[in-house]
Amino acid sequence: MKKAILLLLTLVISFSVTAQEESSWWIFGDGAGVEFNPNPQNRSSDPAVLTSGYDTDEGVASISDEMGNLLFFTDGSTVWNRNGVAMPNGTGLDGNFSSTQSAIVIKAPETAGVYFVATVGAGNTSPLSYSRIEMALNGGLGDVVPGVKNVTLLAACAEKVAATIQTGTNNAYIMTFGRSNATSVSTGSGDNNALFAWEVRGIAGPNVSFVLPAPIAQSANGGLPYFSTPLAATNGDRGMLRVSPDGTKLAIGTQNLTNQGLFLYDFNPGNGQFSGAGLQLDNGPVYGVEFSASSQYLYHDLSSNYSPTGGSNKRLVQYDLCDQANIVSSRNEFANVPESRGTLQLGRDGEIYVARFDQTFLGRIENSETATPTYNTTAVDISPGVGKQGLPVFVQSSFASSFTVNDQCQGDATEFILACLPQVAASNWDFGDGNTLMVTGPGVVTNTYATAGTYTVSVNVTNVSGDVRDFTQDITIYENGIVDPVDVTLLDYCDDDNSGDEVVDLSQFTLDVLGAQDSATFNISYYANSVDADAGQNPLPLNYNATLGSNTIWVRIENNTSPINDGCSAIGSFVLTVSSVPTVSNIPDYEICDDASQDGIEDFDLASFLPTIATQAGDPVDVDYTIHESQADADMNMGAIDTTVPYTNTTSPQVLYVRLQNINDIDCFGTAPFNLVVLGAPTLGTVANIEVCDDAPLDGSSDFTLSDQDATVANGSAGTVTYHSTQADADSGAAALPNVYTVSGSETIYARFVNDAGCAGTTSFDITVQAAPAIGNAPDLTNICDATVDLNQNLFELSVQDAAVLNGLNPADYTISYYTTDSDAQNATNELPLSYTVPFQSGVTTDLLFARLENNTTGCFNTSQFTIIFERCEIVFPEGFSPNNDGINDTFSIPGLAEQYNNFNLQIFNRNGSVVYETSASNYEEFAGIPNKGALAGDGLLPVGTYFYVIQYNDQDEEDTASWVYINY
Structure with missing residues (x-):
């Protein structure tokens, strides 16, 4: 964090800061305590706080030694030692627990273990007094020195007291606000209208310290023992008096019904002189007042009259003091909270804390060295203590800083930032470690300290007005930790x-x-x-x-x-x-097939099986695997099998044990068994030899679907069958034959069966292609036209072809059959009778028939074809008919005409040449003596007589016929 260590350019001479450890312990409120050593968030459990019965409403002071150990604390009336016990002579001091600033503790210059406690009472009628405390008294617990108790410096003053260190010395100044006509023996009268200062002096050598009884004469006021404050003429009893940490500014806060507000004056910490016309920054009720550690910013509250039971309101206001001409316009009201009034106090951490009445938390103004402060109402938990209106008052110069230091860590770039930076024209730095730097302008400077320790940093600053100042300050560089590697x-x-x-x-x-x-x-x-x-x-x-x-x-x-x-x-x-814990279960058997020896003993490649185990285990990371012959060896991680060489089993099955070892933790392992199994060769089925007939083309070869034998070879087992032309190929599984395989003559086929376990066996069978009979080619065959033939049919006697089909073969050894299609002949279906008749087909003159010659012994056959020729049979025309319905020659019937000619036309004429009847192939009806043409068409039978007819065949190969027919009844 950025610790408040800043510089104001209004200093006249250089100064050195004192240690802040004296402000480490804060005792306040009702049994509340906070230890700022080193951090303020550590709630104290020291019994001095819890058992003292300490309960103060407003004013309070405490002091620690140079190591930050609590020495004593006071409410202005009683002084308690570090054990929470009132000092023997520590009661009855002139302060008051209801005074805004009831007491302040000043370390005696040049006298170790001696402190002055300056006290003020309530209202305007109590004195400013001091008492001397020596820590060597009361067995080292300290006591108020008799005779130096309640020494009056001013007979009456407001509830305000402040102190600062004299520049260039260890001396100090005590300040208060009172009536100008008051003295050490007179309370005076009228309003509070004057500032007073007394010197606390020490003399080295004799090492004596004392408070000068007379106020410091103020040259700005004609040498009188006070400085007039006409703009602050008011009762002004309530509210804080604050001197800036650098000692150059003094602020008076008043919370009275009249002339209330906040007033700013100048102070010279080198000679104790007040100055300034009194700049009024606010006219509201101001109770708490505080400067930032750099003295650049001034803070105050605006709080309603004391009303702890409710209805109170507090506002917090900031001013930037760098630009003297624009202090009032820099006003920044940054918080408004429902709280009662309370004092403000700078802490050793550079932040400003706020008293909160009847609350178990301290408030804190954070980022107090910036123009954008914030208010945290619950910054420090003080429970079970409870806050009241006041916080401890300290010598403000204990918190003085000349520049801000950011990052006080070894090896880091430590930043140094001068206060009121825009007014800086140049700065010349000596960082105390041998490094120096000259900077032009108001820049932030850095220095990296290689070693932790305390360094005296000095800077010579020239501001834009030409004013030159020297400032010196000790800073501490702390070790930066190093995170060393973990085992x-x-x-x-x-x-x-x-x-x-x-x-x-x-x-x-x-x-x-x-x-x-x-x-x-x-x-x-x-x-x-x-x-x-x-x-x-x-x-x-x-x-x-x-x-x-x-x-x-x-x-x-x-x-x-x-x-x-x-x-x-x-x-x-x-x-x-x-x-x-790496675990695995149900490891599958490690199975390999027995060799030709079939002895159940084989060599196992255990290294190749480890991935199977790992997969079964879920592939855990950071796991090593070893294999052992016994459970005990696996548990003890002993006798691991060398998996880089084959392992020979002794029995089948044989149990081995795997150990899954987490490589990160020797105690994190699991074990599981698995079996080594040597599998015998599969039992194959017997495939019968296959004999088949040569098929077309008759080349002595035939195609076979080898997979038709798969089921027989597998013999009911699951696996894969392949076929090979040699035993060697079958044994190795090489050169598998295609599924559809052409065999010529006789060939041995070797079948290989591999079951699901990967074990193989072989068998063989023969395939023989038998020759088809040499069938002869029969000659063409013409249909038969004789008196026995129905002219509606073509008749063929097929047996006449047998001798030609046999082609000289023994008819006793073969069967001959005939078919209308080659397909029927190949399949021996739809065989024709030897006396084959077929209806006349107009226009068709030839057709094919197929002969099948089958060897009665082998079943092999062959086919051939021959042509059958359809010839027209001679037509016989009748010379008469008698249409008398006696059932004999009732029509002019011409057998074979319609069957053999599909395009003829028949006309019948009377002796006069007139057509009396006409018909054709498309609508042929036999003439029954009734005319269908001419005048007598459809009018009964024609008369007896001779009639003439003409048949037009409409066939270029056939001459038309003209003849006569006689009708008689």
């Missing part, structure tokens, strides 16, 4: 109870992280992510539940002596691995 053997864990996580004690890594670094200087904490580690928030419990898998743990090493939140820390990370 990797501590990072792996086994979830041996299968709970899904493992409790890991993170504290075991602390020594590794620290390495050679001092454990008293560095705090180690652990976090779930880098963001939390960097911010130092949400630390993990030391008994951390690490889940299965990788757990990234972030570690923060932090210098606990560095200022609060100042970043003197480092973060790093390591990975905790929690592995599940």
